[in-house]
Amino acid sequence: MSILEELHWRGAVNQQTDEDGLKELIAEKEIALYCGVDPTGDSMHIGHLIPFMILKRFQLAGHKPVILIGGATGSIGDPSGRTSERTLQTMEQINQNAEKLKVQMKKLFNAGEGEAIRLVNNHDWLKDLSLIDFLREYGKEFNINTMLAKDVVASRLDSGISFTEFTYQIIQSIDFLHLYQQEDVQLQIGGADQWGNITAGLDLIRKKEGPQAKAFGLTIPLLLKADGTKFGKSAEGGVWLDPEKTSPYEFYQFWLNQDDRDVIKYLKYFTFLSQAEIEALEEKVATEPHKREAQRTLAQEMTRFVHSQAALDEAELISQALFSGNIQELTADQIEQGFQHVPSSTAPREERNLVEFLVDVTKIEPSRRQAREDIKNGAIRIKGTQIKDVDHIVSAADSFDDRFIIVKKGKKKYFLVQLEG
């Protein structure tokens, strides 16, 4: 199965330019290709991951991927997928973010065996481009009518778009041209909302390099959940790759809890499992869904890839203890080792009313009213024991060795409270 056939099987192709041409090119040589991300935040979330997983697949198929960090484009603001103007971030902020993303990318794609994926930052070649050069060299190649017709721009014409964001497609086009010329990059991939930017780049390459220039674009479909909502948001917000923002335990739990209807789609999209392995899991979902083997495999693959085998082991240990073991049998040492990455807080080592403990000390509950309601409903468990008494006093007896308190709220939310002082 060729890489393109594989991508189709994985459901990872939305649109592509000159399908046959790209097929031919890939058949005859190893190509270089790229995908970019703008440093608008200090960490990627799982939605960002998709196109880079595809870069990785190309690499495994023998091609040469380039990851672009958009230090320059990030300072302009991509209007794609937005209904309103972005607020500009400071250059310091963007540089800091770019640095963090670089570290994250290296950890994900340059670790372990095999050739490293090349990392570039478009700030390097765009920072010294003068306004006059920009206008004479590139601006002349862009027709305003074409630019206005791009979906991203057209949809913003009513609500307004600044010249800065309007110009974004030119900047991204320069990137593609630059990489085509300097790194022999012939393919750009991106999310479905990048189609306009990618084709703008192709137009620029053709104008500068002649109509015979071989460059292609491929976009990935927007990933939706079975219920029609956007993929990648948990109840608490986005699912981040940074373990400080989303702990490996929470990350593992996110994947483990996926809907039966979605899990195979995600296995295809996110993991490097083979067609045979995924089809076997698909069979399992159909015949013995209660075992949730597909979800477990997905959670394992993703946690191992994004974090590490050690993080996965820990996440599974915690999950095991919390959901199928007897919490009371754990020792304080086991908790210390294994539970550091459950959402946690600290509290002084003193006796306290349960409501105050939940609201004031640990912030597990947002208000006294809510805390009382949950306690009365039997939603609160401490050390595995349901507590329905609003006047309960939290004391050493509720802790593990006077060091940790484990609170469960609802069916599956756990909190670790470390006692100190």
Next chain:
RNA sequence: GGAGGGAUAGCGAAGUGGUCAAACGCAGCGGACUGUAAAUCCGUUCCUUCGGGUUCGUAGGUUCAAAUCCUACUCCCUCCA
């Protein structure tokens, strides 16, 4: 510049002097069922020391009583120029 319409809890949207802490839907939270799934059902969602306190764009005013009436201001939409 002129004429209208609008701003209500996280979002959408009722309400046009007391019975309004404010219908209803979505989202959220909790519970039941279950497989840490989906669907469904039930409860609940401003705060509270449970006495009460503070809310309906902002600031004033009328009234025993205002989300509801009046005045000014801010922002948004439609039409005319």
